[in-house]
Amino acid sequence: MILDSQPSFAQSAVLGSAAVLVWSVWRVVYNLYFHPLAHVPGPRWAAATQLWLAYKELWEGTSLSDIRYQLHAQYGDVIRLTPREIHFANPEAFHDIYNAKNKWDKDDHLYRAFDMDLSSLCMPYHQAKQRKEILNPIFSRSAIVKLQDVIQARVDVLCDALKFQHTEGKFSDMTLGFKCFAMDVITSFCYGCPIEATSAPDFHADLVFGVEEVLPIVTLAKQSRFFVWCIRNTPRWLIHATGSSPMMALLCLQDTLRKQIDDIVRNPSELDNAPHQIIYHALLNPEANKGRSIPSKLSLFHEAQVLLNAGSDTVGITLIVTVYNIINSPGIQQRLHAELRAAWPNLEEPPRYEALEKLPYLTAVLKEGLRSFPGGVAFPRVVPPEGAIIAGMSVPGGAVVSQASTFVQHSDTVFERAKEFLPDRWLGDDATSLERSLIIFSKGPRSCLGINLAYCELYLALAHVFRRYELTLDPKRSPDFTFKEHFVPYFPGEHLHVSCKPVDS
Numbered sequence: 001m002i003l004d005s006q007p008s009f010a011q012s013a014v015l016g017s018a019a020v021l022v023w024s025v026w027r028v029v030y031n032l033y034f035h036p037l038a039h040v041p042g043p044r045w046a047a048a049t050q051l052w053l054a055y056k057e058l059w060e061g062t063s064l065s066d067i068r069y070q071l072h073a074q075y076g077d078v079i080r081l082t083p084r085e086i087h088f089a090n091p092e093a094f095h096d097i098y099n100a101k102n103k104w105d106k107d108d109h110l111y112r113a114f115d116m117d118l119s120s121l122c123m124p125y126h127q128a129k130q131r132k133e134i135l136n137p138i139f140s141r142s143a144i145v146k147l148q149d150v151i152q153a154r155v156d157v158l159c160d161a162l163k164f165q166h167t168e169g170k171f172s173d174m175t176l177g178f179k180c181f182a183m184d185v186i187t188s189f190c191y192g193c194p195i196e197a198t199s200a201p202d203f204h205a206d207l208v209f210g211v212e213e214v215l216p217i218v219t220l221a222k223q224s225r226f227f228v229w230c231i232r233n234t235p236r237w238l239i240h241a242t243g244s245s246p247m248m249a250l251l252c253l254q255d256t257l258r259k260q261i262d263d264i265v266r267n268p269s270e271l272d273n274a275p276h277q278i279i280y281h282a283l284l285n286p287e288a289n290k291g292r293s294i295p296s297k298l299s300l301f302h303e304a305q306v307l308l309n310a311g312s313d314t315v316g317i318t319l320i321v322t323v324y325n326i327i328n329s330p331g332i333q334q335r336l337h338a339e340l341r342a343a344w345p346n347l348e349e350p351p352r353y354e355a356l357e358k359l360p361y362l363t364a365v366l367k368e369g370l371r372s373f374p375g376g377v378a379f380p381r382v383v384p385p386e387g388a389i390i391a392g393m394s395v396p397g398g399a400v401v402s403q404a405s406t407f408v409q410h411s412d413t414v415f416e417r418a419k420e421f422l423p424d425r426w427l428g429d430d431a432t433s434l435e436r437s438l439i440i441f442s443k444g445p446r447s448c449l450g451i452n453l454a455y456c457e458l459y460l461a462l463a464h465v466f467r468r469y470e471l472t473l474d475p476k477r478s479p480d481f482t483f484k485e486h487f488v489p490y491f492p493g494e495h496l497h498v499s500c501k502p503v504d505s
């Protein structure tokens, strides 16, 4: 009799489905009418369910950065992007969210998509703080100044390739060139073994395309942990079967990183063979780990991958956009070249990074390049339980808040004539006050770990390219900076093609 009273499989399935349905309907009703963010303006669908944003991004293919601008134009300064996330248009919000006092965690919904949970980028605040304390000495300004020859060597390879392509009568694909350069710097600096992407013919390095190919996967993966699991467990033979050499190059790099980690963990004296201090000197140093256990192999692998991803496209894109604007704006290239020539009269004796940093016009151009960074990417943070005031608005604990950098750096209220490339704004009387709004490396405890490395790369690359060459845009091709936001911006359109004519002296 007892057995008879137990529900059949079909009855259980019906009951289960009914429960899920009731729960889902209740969630929607709750999100719309009872959620602490119910009063925030935005589309009803966005307030009701996370699926609305997934539909816009994945099905319609609209870039998240465009969605933000469209919604702000329609609903005002604060918008509800998903049931739990709001975005601010008022540039003051940036300083209320990202500042030295706020020890807020990152929103797991986005960061889990990278499947690098054990890295400084994705860890919760307290763990990330410890990890960054270990890595900081490697990325400090003094360490970078000491190791600038490592970066200089990669600049030389880039410049030689540009010269070679010019002698062959070609325009150089600077989009690929700068991405290759940035990857070579990271692999050289962090792991002591450059992948030599810049030496690929015409900068066609499979790895650069491989990184581009995986970017859209982030947008898919952030929708569900299940997608992350599927991507992680995709069998190798399936990737082989696609015949995609960029994907294979990416896997090959991952294998190399894993092998290097295995070798070093098995035999730490391997580190003595490194050409200079690399990240594993710091990460595996018991003193730096202050008595805590050293990071696991998986954690080392996550960190290695994060540094590669965080440090390559970001620097590459900054260089592409800056170089395009320099060539495309009348007089800037000439003025920059003149300053460089005065500080660096003999081509055979290039100045050190410390000297380049002091050049006012180069510095102004570089800052304007960073300000013009096109990606409208936002980095979501979770408001702590006690809540917060953001741009004058009271935000409840648990809400996810963000502001994309373009709402500050491309705002006409902060930077006059913000759409124009005007290096002179950094030489005027109010330049110091503008510094507060140059926020491309973010602010606060989760700001960029690699800022010093990035500055050194940008100074050396721009100085050498514009001192050694006269650059002209390919008149037949205009670069297309339309981008899709996949955490970092992805530009599917025409690349930047430039003729690099060597100067005589």
Ligand code: HEM
Residues within 6 Å of the ligand: 106, 120, 121, 122, 128, 132, 186, 306, 307, 308, 310, 311, 312, 314, 315, 318, 379, 440, 441, 442, 445, 446, 447, 448, 449, 450, 451, 453, 454
């Ligand atoms: C122009 C170049 C760069 C830009 C614009 C840039 C920008 C940023 C931004 C906005 C963040 C904050 C991300 C977030 O809140 O989740 C960040 C974090 C980070 N960046 Fe960079 N970055 C650049 C270069 C680099 C380089 C060269 C490296 C190092 C190899 C690097 C390593 C990192 C790491 C590890 C983090 C995570 C820090 C944390 O979560 O606490 N970045 N970067």
